Amino acid sequence: xxxxxxxxxxxxxxxxxxxxxxxxxxxxxxxELADRLEVFRQTGETHVIDLxxxxxxxxxHELLREWLGVGEVRIELDSLGPTAIHETAYPGIWWVVHxxxxxxxxxxxxxxxxxxxxxxxxxxxxHEGLQRLREALPTGESA
Numbered sequence: 001x002x003x004x005x006x007x008x009x010x011x012x013x014x015x016x017x018x019x020x021x022x023x024x025x026x027x028x029x030x031x032e033l034a035d036r037l038e039v040f041r042q043t044g045e046t047h048v049i050d051l052x053x054x055x056x057x058x059x060x061h062e063l064l065r066e067w068l069g070v071g072e073v074r075i076e077l078d079s080l081g082p083t084a085i086h087e088t089a090y091p092g093i094w095w096v097v098h099x100x101x102x103x104x105x106x107x108x109x110x111x112x113x114x115x116x117x118x119x120x121x122x123x124x125x126x127h128e129g130l131q132r133l134r135e136a137l138p139t140g141e142s143a
Contacts, residue, residue, distance in 0.1 A: 024063050025056055029110075033068075036112040037092050046113040052105070062109065068093060068110070075119055085116055094125065 021076075022030075029049065036047040052059055069089030077083050081100040088095055094116050098107045111117070 004067060022067065023063065024062055025054075025060055026067060030067060031065055033090075033093055033110065037090065040092060040112050040114075046111065046117075048112075049110045051108045051110065064110075065095060068095065075116075077119065079118075083118060085119065 032049070040046050040047065051064075071087035071089050072093060073085075073087040076086040077085075081098065082103075083096065083098045085094060085096045087093070088110075092114065094111045094113065096107070096109050096111055096116055096118065097105060098118075100106050118119060
């Protein structure tokens with residue numbers, strides 16, 4: 001059986017809207033993301049842009065989403081409401097949308113990181129999981 005290096009990687013670059021007209025606000029965000037992706041690549045420093053805090057109409061959010069495209073990874077989780085996460089066509093740039101239980105968007109952000117913070121296991125959760133695993137393991141006496 002092969003390893004991860006044997007899995008082919010397919011990029012979705014054809015789905016990027018690079019031929020679509022761009023607004024100054026979206027261009028500025030794309031330039032910021034390119035700069036922050038370079039910083040992340042060199043130093044590991046992550047960056048988050050909270051789109052809901054920016055004075056942009058929804059149409060510009062959608063234009064930014066079109067320009068960033070969609071990559072291979074999609075994650076859905078339910079923690080105080082549904083959260084949808086997808087890698088953009090540019091590895092290291094993630095689109096994250098948190099909704100409340102009623103489906104209203106609570107936060108919408110773009111993260112520059114290897115893995116969005118919300119899906120990382122917290123140390124106390126890891127500790128609790130380890131305890132449960134050890135308790136669930138059969139003892140040598142019954143094996």
